[in-house]
Amino acid sequence: MRASDRAYAMLREDIVEWRLPPGTVLGEVEQAKRLGVSRTPLREALARLTADGLAAQHTGRGVVVTPISPETVEALFELRQALECQAAALAAVRGRAETFRALRADFEAAAARLDADPGEDPARRGYYTLVARLDAGIDEAAANPYLAQALVNVRLHLARVRRLAKDNPARLRETAAEHATIAAAIAAGDPALAAAATKVHLHKSLEHFNTINHP
Amino acid sequence: MRASDRAYAMLREDIVEWRLPPGTVLGEVEQAKRLGVSRTPLREALARLTADGLAAQHTGRGVVVTPISPETVEALFELRQALECQAAALAAVRGRAETFRALRADFEAAAARLDADPGEDPARRGYYTLVARLDAGIDEAAANPYLAQALVNVRLHLARVRRLAKDNPARLRETAAEHATIAAAIAAGDPALAAAATKVHLHKSLEHFNTINHP
DNA sequence: TCACGGTTCTGTGTATACACTGAGGCCAGT
DNA sequence: ACTGGCCTCAGTGTATACACAGAACCGTGA
Numbered sequence: 361m362r363a364s365d366r367a368y369a370m371l372r373e374d375i376v377e378w379r380l381p382p383g384t385v386l387g388e389v390e391q392a393k394r395l396g397v398s399r400t401p402l403r404e405a406l407a408r409l410t411a412d413g414l415a416a417q418h419t420g421r422g423v424v425v426t427p428i429s430p431e432t433v434e435a436l437f438e439l440r441q442a443l444e445c446q447a448a449a450l451a452a453v454r455g456r457a458e459t460f461r462a463l464r465a466d467f468e469a470a471a472a473r474l475d476a477d478p479g480e481d482p483a484r485r486g487y488y489t490l491v492a493r494l495d496a497g498i499d500e501a502a503a504n505p506y507l508a509q510a511l512v513n514v515r516l517h518l519a520r521v522r523r524l525a526k527d528n529p530a531r532l533r534e535t536a537a538e539h540a541t542i543a544a545a546i547a548a549g550d551p552a553l554a555a556a557a558t559k560v561h562l563h564k565s566l567e568h569f570n571t572i573n574h575p
Numbered sequence: 576m577r578a579s580d581r582a583y584a585m586l587r588e589d590i591v592e593w594r595l596p597p598g599t600v601l602g603e604v605e606q607a608k609r610l611g612v613s614r615t616p617l618r619e620a621l622a623r624l625t626a627d628g629l630a631a632q633h634t635g636r637g638v639v640v641t642p643i644s645p646e647t648v649e650a651l652f653e654l655r656q657a658l659e660c661q662a663a664a665l666a667a668v669r670g671r672a673e674t675f676r677a678l679r680a681d682f683e684a685a686a687a688r689l690d691a692d693p694g695e696d697p698a699r700r701g702y703y704t705l706v707a708r709l710d711a712g713i714d715e716a717a718a719n720p721y722l723a724q725a726l727v728n729v730r731l732h733l734a735r736v737r738r739l740a741k742d743n744p745a746r747l748r749e750t751a752a753e754h755a756t757i758a759a760a761i762a763a764g765d766p767a768l769a770a771a772a773t774k775v776h777l778h779k780s781l782e783h784f785n786t787i788n789h790p
Numbered sequence: 791t792c793a794c795g796g797t798t799c800t801g802t803g804t805a806t807a808c809a810c811t812g813a814g815g816c817c818a819g820t
Numbered sequence: 821a822c823t824g825g826c827c828t829c830a831g832t833g834t835a836t837a838c839a840c841a842g843a844a845c846c847g848t849g850a
Contacts, residue, residue: 362833362834363833363834364833364834387800387801387802388801388802389800389801389802397834397835398834398835398836399802399834399835399836400615400833400834400835400836401833401834401835403619403802403803404618404619404622407619407622407623407626408622408626411622411623411626411627412626413721413724421801421802421842421843422801422802435718435719435720435721435722436721438661438665438719438721438722439658439661439719439721439722439725441661442657442658442660442661442722443654443657443658445657446653446654446656446657450653503650504650504653504654505650506628506650506651506653506654506729506732507650507653507654507657509628510654510725514721517721577803577804578803578804579803579804602831602832603831603832604830604831604832612804612805613804613805613806614804614805614806614832615803615804615805615806616803616804616805618832618833634812636812636813636831636832637831637832
């Protein structure tokens, strides 16, 4: 693996995990020393982070980690809605029904498990991997590399803001039902319904986020 | 201006204008010599192009200009639809009605001009700048940097594809009416109508493209 | 004491040198 | 003649050296 790839992966993770909080200045020599690479591959990594929107050029003063605000989250969700609704609709048309019937069943099982034992940690971890499976399934079924790339990017930003939204068991239980609905709509081959279910899910997620962060 | 910025701008334009057609291998030393910069800033430019999706890493063999196919155009329009419909809807809610009333009038005037003198070159050039004004107006009214960034990127790819679609006067006349409808819907503050008008416009544009390229 | 100018220093931008990997061609053996 | 292995070389990946620009700090003069 190339040094620039390693530097990029490390910096990206550090930013997403808030070890490098918003506003941090990323000095080239400093980060190069910290990550054990030379300045050249580190600069490449910083360029990629800038392209991703996780960092920005602060004229003359190097690059800084992009700040985050409530408006940022709203904007991010508006973009996310556009992308995920389109992806769900396309998946409904092109996806294999079996795949999403299975996912629906998995989500309903997960919901039952979360009902039985709310707050249990392995169940939560398993749930997150299940969500990732649904996302991956939709991406693949949508069969659109441009859309997929845009979704990867928006999910990257969402992963960072997720650190602000400590999800409670009750909300987790709700999302399981919403995800099951989305999977069912795709399995049924109904693009409008799939998009609507996705829109509802995202609306509720944002609402939940706001009730927590704006008291 | 930095050497890496110049190299990026030059390469991007060369790719969009098909002076570097799809499949071209971009050797570092070769391009560095051609553009009169060193390899270091050129590598940065290539990294940005790769992030944009205009070039891709061909393992070990340097980067190559991304290929284009009919499926590519379909996929691009699916992403474009998601983004532009969302942007139009947001603009309808947040934009100033005056701005878009003026744009609507301009489009109707342009339509009349195109009717009177079809194929006239200055009218066409003026029309393209008018379209750019509408795009910019929607972007600004939507007030969403993430969405705007995604739109910039998709328009970059569209600019490259546009070289395949030689637009005829009749189609240009139609788009003027469609654009006027979009502007009117935004001015009226109707997000659903704005999104629908945008969807119709893009559907017809793609249809036109297909009738030309798939005989 | 405050303001202005100069100097220094840190840090980025660029160029170049060196190492390594991957591919292609050539030679030898079967 | 064909195939497999080795050698060579082109080209990328990385490191480092050098130049330049911006900022901060200190000194001096009013």
